[in-house]
Amino acid sequence: MKLEAKNVNFFYGDFHALKDINMKIESNTVTAFIGPSGCGKSTFLRLFNRMNDLIADTHLDGECMLGDTNIYDKSISVDELRKTVGMVFQKPNPFPKSIFENVAYGLRINGERSKSVIEDTVETSLRQAALWEEVKDKLKKSAYALSGGQQQRLCIARALAVNPSVILMDEPASALDPISTSKIEELIFELKNHYTVVIVTHNMQQAARVSDKTGFFMLGELIEYDDTKKIFLNPEKEQTQNYITGRFG
Amino acid sequence: MKHTESELVDIKNSISEMWNLVQSQFEKAKTALLNSDEDLARVVISTEKRVNAFELKIDSDCENYIALFSPVAIDLRLVLSMIKINKTLERIGDFADGIARFVLESDEHGSHLELLKEIDVETMLVAVETMLEKTLQAITTENTAQAGMVFSIDNSIDTLYAEAIKKLAGHVVTNPNDALYVLHLMTVLRKIERAGDHCNNIMEEIVFYLDAKVLKHQKK
Numbered sequence: 289m290k291l292e293a294k295n296v297n298f299f300y301g302d303f304h305a306l307k308d309i310n311m312k313i314e315s316n317t318v319t320a321f322i323g324p325s326g327c328g329k330s331t332f333l334r335l336f337n338r339m340n341d342l343i344a345d346t347h348l349d350g351e352c353m354l355g356d357t358n359i360y361d362k363s364i365s366v367d368e369l370r371k372t373v374g375m376v377f378q379k380p381n382p383f384p385k386s387i388f389e390n391v392a393y394g395l396r397i398n399g400e401r402s403k404s405v406i407e408d409t410v411e412t413s414l415r416q417a418a419l420w421e422e423v424k425d426k427l428k429k430s431a432y433a434l435s436g437g438q439q440q441r442l443c444i445a446r447a448l449a450v451n452p453s454v455i456l457m458d459e460p461a462s463a464l465d466p467i468s469t470s471k472i473e474e475l476i477f478e479l480k481n482h483y484t485v486v487i488v489t490h491n492m493q494q495a496a497r498v499s500d501k502t503g504f505f506m507l508g509e510l511i512e513y514d515d516t517k518k519i520f521l522n523p524e525k526e527q528t529q530n531y532i533t534g535r536f537g
Numbered sequence: 538m539k540h541t542e543s544e545l546v547d548i549k550n551s552i553s554e555m556w557n558l559v560q561s562q563f564e565k566a567k568t569a570l571l572n573s574d575e576d577l578a579r580v581v582i583s584t585e586k587r588v589n590a591f592e593l594k595i596d597s598d599c600e601n602y603i604a605l606f607s608p609v610a611i612d613l614r615l616v617l618s619m620i621k622i623n624k625t626l627e628r629i630g631d632f633a634d635g636i637a638r639f640v641l642e643s644d645e646h647g648s649h650l651e652l653l654k655e656i657d658v659e660t661m662l663v664a665v666e667t668m669l670e671k672t673l674q675a676i677t678t679e680n681t682a683q684a685g686m687v688f689s690i691d692n693s694i695d696t697l698y699a700e701a702i703k704k705l706a707g708h709v710v711t712n713p714n715d716a717l718y719v720l721h722l723m724t725v726l727r728k729i730e731r732a733g734d735h736c737n738n739i740m741e742e743i744v745f746y747l748d749a750k751v752l753k754h755q756k757k
Contacts, residue, residue: 497605521604
């Protein structure tokens, strides 16, 4: 088991945002979280690389496991954790640097000095992110010169460069046009050969297309978590059926 | 190839495999009937389960594809036509099974190979085999140019069927002891004629998939 949530409850102040969530996520799979806005899916995703630590007055009960390690254990270094659990956000957020330096950044701050190692890793990461062919002749140009879809793939390459085992994606294609979205989806599908991918999406068809497992959240509860085929063909819960068929609310 | 496309290729490959299986079943049923080969008839009957299993698998694959990938345009037409072709192929498999069962049961009434020759049942069976082959070619090569030929073969089967019924009626008049056998044989002829109709329907589905034209209930 790559990731596991055990009796997870999460609070923003007095607000009970996640209610007794239990979930197991296997290695080399794509897991999608779906649900209406405010259901807790992004909050749950962010728990796995401790992004919620940055928010004041929050509180977690329960355990979030990466393999056999509770990532909220006091002995865990958050910096080290985020090397293992990378994250890609809704809006592409390249650094104001060159394409090459965006991908090399994580390696440099981790102390990598070898030019050849850095160059090789940048190329490998850009290839894995399906961007190499489009940028190989302009690596020194600003990342801001890229299109939105290319910037998002650059951010994925940046996350891959530090050799994570888990990639968390929070609405990675929601700001992109259909062609860029299709490239990101194909990339997600390929990435699972080497990584464990967890994605939050409002686009149910996207969840259906790319994921192996789907979790449906509502009002802070995990209503249903099952094989994506099962969720989209024959969900167990009426709430899930109502949501995915658009009858919700 | 994108993974959404490879899923479609998998469905097409599965249906081609089913096609080959049904062709094989029909060919064996033909040989069993024309030679009163009971062993071969038993092979057909025992293989029928595989055809049924294929139908369930392809149905499930198509359902999953629609649920997961929300296909549109040619992809939607492909999946919709695959669902119908799958069901139709399974029916043709049932007919092969029915013919094989007739071979085993007709043993009780003695062999009537001469009568089968007289009503030209072999030509009808070969015509259905040709239709199966041509329709498979059409979907494999994604070319509907031979649709007209397929439809005309079905017309010729209908003509042969009508002539065979007349000959059987005459045979019963002169050989009243064969009446029970002839009644059973008529159900076999009906199966062959229906198999031709089903091949026609398959070709219509292929035209719908590839050319987006609806030929159902139209004079061809």
